[in-house]
Amino acid sequence: MEKIFQKLSLASATLVFVLLVGIFLTLYSAAKPAIDEFGLGFITNPEWNKEVVVPTAQDTANRAEALNSDDDAITDEDDVMIADEDDEIADEDEMLLDDEDESVTKTIYGGLVPIVGTLLSTLIALVFALPIAMGIAVFLAEIAPKNISNIVGIAIELLAAIPSIIFGMWGLYYFAPIVAGIVGGYQVSLLTAGLVLGVMILPFMAAITRDSMNTTPAVLKESAYALGATKFEVIKDIIFPYSKVGIIGSIILALGRALGETMAVAFLIGSIFVLPKAINDPTISIPVAMANNFGEASGLGESALFYLALILFIISFAVISLAKFYFLKKAK
Amino acid sequence: MPVMNIKKFSFTYPGVDHPSLKSITLPIKKNKITALIGPSGCGKSTLLRSMNRIHDLYPGNKYDGKIELLDLDTGKYQNILEIKKENEFIELRQKVGMIFQKPTPFPMSIFDNVAYGLKIAGIKNKSELKDRVENALKGSALWKEVHDRLDKSAMGLSGGQQQRLCIARAVAVKPEVLLFDEPTSALDPISTGAIEELIVELKKDVSIAIVTHNMQQASRISDYTAFMYLGDLIEYDKTENIFLNPKEKQTEDYITGRFG
Numbered sequence: 001m002e003k004i005f006q007k008l009s010l011a012s013a014t015l016v017f018v019l020l021v022g023i024f025l026t027l028y029s030a031a032k033p034a035i036d037e038f039g040l041g042f043i044t045n046p047e048w049n050k051e052v053v054v055p056t057a058q059d060t061a062n063r064a065e066a067l068n069s070d071d072d073a074i075t076d077e078d079d080v081m082i083a084d085e086d087d088e089i090a091d092e093d094e095m096l097l098d099d100e101d102e103s104v105t106k107t108i109y110g111g112l113v114p115i116v117g118t119l120l121s122t123l124i125a126l127v128f129a130l131p132i133a134m135g136i137a138v139f140l141a142e143i144a145p146k147n148i149s150n151i152v153g154i155a156i157e158l159l160a161a162i163p164s165i166i167f168g169m170w171g172l173y174y175f176a177p178i179v180a181g182i183v184g185g186y187q188v189s190l191l192t193a194g195l196v197l198g199v200m201i202l203p204f205m206a207a208i209t210r211d212s213m214n215t216t217p218a219v220l221k222e223s224a225y226a227l228g229a230t231k232f233e234v235i236k237d238i239i240f241p242y243s244k245v246g247i248i249g250s251i252i253l254a255l256g257r258a259l260g261e262t263m264a265v266a267f268l269i270g271s272i273f274v275l276p277k278a279i280n281d282p283t284i285s286i287p288v289a290m291a292n293n294f295g296e297a298s299g300l301g302e303s304a305l306f307y308l309a310l311i312l313f314i315i316s317f318a319v320i321s322l323a324k325f326y327f328l329k330k331a332k
Numbered sequence: 333m334p335v336m337n338i339k340k341f342s343f344t345y346p347g348v349d350h351p352s353l354k355s356i357t358l359p360i361k362k363n364k365i366t367a368l369i370g371p372s373g374c375g376k377s378t379l380l381r382s383m384n385r386i387h388d389l390y391p392g393n394k395y396d397g398k399i400e401l402l403d404l405d406t407g408k409y410q411n412i413l414e415i416k417k418e419n420e421f422i423e424l425r426q427k428v429g430m431i432f433q434k435p436t437p438f439p440m441s442i443f444d445n446v447a448y449g450l451k452i453a454g455i456k457n458k459s460e461l462k463d464r465v466e467n468a469l470k471g472s473a474l475w476k477e478v479h480d481r482l483d484k485s486a487m488g489l490s491g492g493q494q495q496r497l498c499i500a501r502a503v504a505v506k507p508e509v510l511l512f513d514e515p516t517s518a519l520d521p522i523s524t525g526a527i528e529e530l531i532v533e534l535k536k537d538v539s540i541a542i543v544t545h546n547m548q549q550a551s552r553i554s555d556y557t558a559f560m561y562l563g564d565l566i567e568y569d570k571t572e573n574i575f576l577n578p579k580e581k582q583t584e585d586y587i588t589g590r591f592g
Contacts, residue, residue: 227449
């Protein structure tokens with residue numbers, strides 16, 4: 001009996017590693033064609049689903065001619081454009097060169113836009129949510145009377161339980177117009193997506209931070225008060241340092257959720273493959289790019305989506321490892 | 333001259349009908365050690381925790397009577413039960429320090445622990461902080477052990493060292509009174525001996541009240557002893573009288589180990 005139990009629990013623990021490695025390998029093999037095609041340049045390439053002419057020796061010569069005769073076409077091509085327009089220009093280009101000779105075109109995929117969109121929307125969410133979550137946690141753990149703390153605590157937990165699609169709809173119809181009214185710019189943008197993400201991770205962070213603040217031993221707080229500390233000093237010097245581990249843990253969980261959040265962001269980020277020039281420009285994130293494009297994707301396009309998935313996997317892994325590393329170092 | 337005068341002091345916890353302390357009258361004499369002894373639940377810790385109003389972190393307590401604290405500069409007594417404002421509480425707790433049952437090092441370096449009370453009292457001058465931390469650590473017989481690792485976390489010290497660090501932290505702000513709430517109950521005999529020596533040493537500079545379960549400890553270090561039972565002060569006298577020649581039957585039963 002004892003042995004069976006030990007083996008079962010060992011098997012369960014092993015399963016975690018099998019899953020982790022298995023998912024990584026699946027993603028890698030599906031992304032392999034795109035990785036072979038685009039290499040690491042995928043990460044820094046802002047173009048997505050763009051047809052380009054494969055340059056041959058003769059082609060290069062033609063292009064030089066075309067540069068002399070028709071400046072506009074070339075400069076247009078260099079500009080960052082919305083995917084559809086790019087296609088048209090590529091087509092024009094193709095036609096322009098077509099009467100000279102038979103050139104080969106291919107579609108290229110680059111991940112820069114969704115990678116930037118994911119990282120920036122998560123950063124905005126964190127910057128927005130962290131101070132508010134800390135404020136809520138301090139209020140619940142140290143300032144509010146017990147009955148009020150309990151009621152607000154329940155409200156926080158309910159907020160955490162709202163499905164993300166509801167946040168998306170609410171964000172699009174009610175929150176985004178207000179934000180756009182204040183900041184200007186588009187209603188669907190990096191900013192509105194990031195802020196709604198922030199609202200979504202807020203209750204997590206507040207609840208976990210409150211719980212870890214509540215583990216500060218009463219006698220430790222009393223010791224500080226007994227030295228003449230004020231409530232603010234006790235919170236700043238004793239409770240925060242003591243619950244640091246829990247606070248970092250809450251940030252890790254919140255980051256994990258924000259990086260992978262799809263539904264709410266899909267409503268709000270604008271879903272276009274364009275690098276944002278300002279915080280209130282529309283763009284796209286990795287999960288949204290995958291959710292929006294899997295239906296039609298095939299071949300290299302599908303593989304490129306898996307490449308994006310692999311990158312998201314690595315980003316999440318890296319963020320969590322970094323946070324863990326930081327926390328381990330600090331805890332020592 | 334008593335540095336504290338407890339007069340007909342009664343204390344009731346919130347949600348409880350009967351008082352936990354009933355009309356206690358007791359002096360805390362200057363530069364002496366006063367031990368509070370008695371079986372569990374007798375109210376000795378409650379009394380100690382009323383003397384710096386640390387109880388008031390938790391609302392709803394009811395008081396009656398007076399606890400007077402002598403202002404060493406003016407020679408006047410102030411009834412600390414009348415304190416309501418935060419700055420008055422801070423002032424009270426700077427005058428009446430406290431050491432707890434378990435060592436309570438803060439999650440910071442050894443230096444910052446000892447300097448903490450000084451820093452929040454507004455002392456910013458680096459060399460003054462350094463001098464006072466050094467003096468407090470020397471006064472707590474900890475300097476030799478930690479002088480080369482002041483910037484290391486206080487969590488790495490042993491239990492006995494941590495408790496001496498807490499004493500250094502309390503001494504650094506130069507209080508008039510130090511309250512010890514069973515300061516050695518979590519320590520081994522050698523650390524206990526070091527703390528006891530230290531407490532006796534400290535009475536040159538401060539007046540001390542100590543709650544202890546350990547009657548040998550009370551007889552070894554205290555000058556006066558108060559025996560409490562079920563919220564009443566049964567007997568208060570010089571320590572030698574309490575232990576050698578108690579007037580009350582209950583005191584005699586307790587110190588001879590017949591109950592408690």
